[in-house]
Amino acid sequence: MPESNTGLSDKPAIDIEKVRRDFPILSQTVHGKPLVYLDNGATTQKPQCVIERVRKFDAEQYGTVRRGSYKLSEQATLMFEDVRQKVADFFGAPDRKEIVFTSGTTQAINLVAHSYGRKFVNSGDEIIISNIEHHANTVPWQILCEEKGARLRVIPVNDDGELIMEEYEKLLNAKTRLVAVNHVSNALGTVNPVKEIIRKGHDAGAKVLIDGAQSSSHMKVDVKDLDCDFYTFSGHKMYAPSGVGGVYGKMDLWESMGPYVTGGDMILQVTLEKTTYAKPPARFEAGTPPITQVIGLGSAIDYLTEIGMDNIFEYEKSLLEYGTRLLQEIDGLRIIGNAREKASIISFVLDAAHPHDVGSMLDQDGVAVRGGHHCAQPTMIRYGVPATTRASMSFYNKFDELDVLAESIRKVIKLFS
Amino acid sequence: MSYDNELYQQVILDHNRNPKNFREIKNATHHCHGINPLCGDDMTVYLDVDPEQGVVKDISFVGTGCAISKASSSLMTAYLKGKTLDEVRIIFDEFHKMVLGEMDPEKQEHHLGKLKLFKGIRDYPSRTKCASLAWHTMIGALDEKTEEISTE
Numbered sequence: 001m002p003e004s005n006t007g008l009s010d011k012p013a014i015d016i017e018k019v020r021r022d023f024p025i026l027s028q029t030v031h032g033k034p035l036v037y038l039d040n041g042a043t044t045q046k047p048q049c050v051i052e053r054v055r056k057f058d059a060e061q062y063g064t065v066r067r068g069s070y071k072l073s074e075q076a077t078l079m080f081e082d083v084r085q086k087v088a089d090f091f092g093a094p095d096r097k098e099i100v101f102t103s104g105t106t107q108a109i110n111l112v113a114h115s116y117g118r119k120f121v122n123s124g125d126e127i128i129i130s131n132i133e134h135h136a137n138t139v140p141w142q143i144l145c146e147e148k149g150a151r152l153r154v155i156p157v158n159d160d161g162e163l164i165m166e167e168y169e170k171l172l173n174a175k176t177r178l179v180a181v182n183h184v185s186n187a188l189g190t191v192n193p194v195k196e197i198i199r200k201g202h203d204a205g206a207k208v209l210i211d212g213a214q215s216s217s218h219m220k221v222d223v224k225d226l227d228c229d230f231y232t233f234s235g236h237k238m239y240a241p242s243g244v245g246g247v248y249g250k251m252d253l254w255e256s257m258g259p260y261v262t263g264g265d266m267i268l269q270v271t272l273e274k275t276t277y278a279k280p281p282a283r284f285e286a287g288t289p290p291i292t293q294v295i296g297l298g299s300a301i302d303y304l305t306e307i308g309m310d311n312i313f314e315y316e317k318s319l320l321e322y323g324t325r326l327l328q329e330i331d332g333l334r335i336i337g338n339a340r341e342k343a344s345i346i347s348f349v350l351d352a353a354h355p356h357d358v359g360s361m362l363d364q365d366g367v368a369v370r371g372g373h374h375c376a377q378p379t380m381i382r383y384g385v386p387a388t389t390r391a392s393m394s395f396y397n398k399f400d401e402l403d404v405l406a407e408s409i410r411k412v413i414k415l416f417s
Numbered sequence: 418m419s420y421d422n423e424l425y426q427q428v429i430l431d432h433n434r435n436p437k438n439f440r441e442i443k444n445a446t447h448h449c450h451g452i453n454p455l456c457g458d459d460m461t462v463y464l465d466v467d468p469e470q471g472v473v474k475d476i477s478f479v480g481t482g483c484a485i486s487k488a489s490s491s492l493m494t495a496y497l498k499g500k501t502l503d504e505v506r507i508i509f510d511e512f513h514k515m516v517l518g519e520m521d522p523e524k525q526e527h528h529l530g531k532l533k534l535f536k537g538i539r540d541y542p543s544r545t546k547c548a549s550l551a552w553h554t555m556i557g558a559l560d561e562k563t564e565e566i567s568t569e
Binding site for chain 1 (some may be wrong): 424425430433434455456458459482483484485487504522541544545
């Protein structure tokens, strides 16, 4: 890989060989070819430190949290709450109690739709989403609107995959209760101007939720600077185990909200007549949480912090530029989503082959990509395609892996034409 | 080419490029809409069945999908034309069992003819539904299902 292609001639932001050694799964072969893992938008692989932290916790330190009066439980509780602090610090949240753990972004958005939406959205109110949302940030709002007689409004996108901000401004009005948009589109890679979206939403008196599933592990996120009301994330997309994620919310909002899932641990007192609820975040964390997964998340955050989110952003940006250039050179390939601000996701279609065939064919070369609608069917409809093939990159990807991708795509085109 | 897998044999590539019976049948006696919600494949199968003799006079499909689903639809329509409804149901059962790996056309008696080339799909569980969408939709049409057929 020539230095000039990285655009980082002085000091590489990422020591790629060292990073790759941190991820044991990356050294395997698939169908006899080295694995080229490019489905990081769906889920990310785990570094050795996370694998080891989870193992050690389960082998030596596991206990329930917030319950037992014995040492294992007390220690586990301290470690668990320590991760809450790490998450708060990582996202710039002023108070660790503003972080609620969930199973991931999907549950996080559902929590807000249920606990905030059902309480504060009424008949005639409006909720704004965009045309390039994941179904997880679409369906909960559709259901809420249907239930409440509220109206779901949609920010349109231009042909490059960018939100049309003038249209957003026109949608905002006194009836807008909530704006829910992603930070980065999982289907196209567009980085949305969330700070501006939040400011304008607030000017109209609305609350703003940012779906951070695709941004949390790719760039520095500061919820205080953004001033968002809610920010959701998934652990498994940030090198942590699956089954854990969460949502940052402003404390005054959390305090105004009722519970979502109910049961143990979210109560202050239960009598057979009446239950009073615990304070946030416990109010929103009924039942035994994913304890081990939270511990793993803490380790993943340490790892990301050590590498540096700014370094990750820069390196992945170079990968994106290199990959985009390679794929643009392929005849019969069209990139869907050419926003000026993009995260390391390239979605494309081939004239010759359907995305599912592309996925199966690339797999034969060891290349793991996603083919499908990416749980973003309204996005696919907007761009007039049933599905796309998506290569989503991580800081552990090498530039020459993108050469393998491009070469493999050329083979598909040759075979299918 | 180094792609030596059972999934993309030449026949499948050819039928993907030039699918047979890829058209609507005006005045079809039966038709049904089928989708694969996981991948977005979407097709409609039309049949023109002779009510007296119970024979498939004509069968066709339209829609969007991957090479496997398109080739499967194309080969299905070509193969079922002229068959009786009883034969169609037997073939459907056998095809279904074959792609799920429950029936080996090399070892068991069957009526699948060249459709047995889809045998290899059983090694690609994520693609089984691509091959079977047309078949489920076709049976849905014969059963006069009015709702959409889904592979999920």
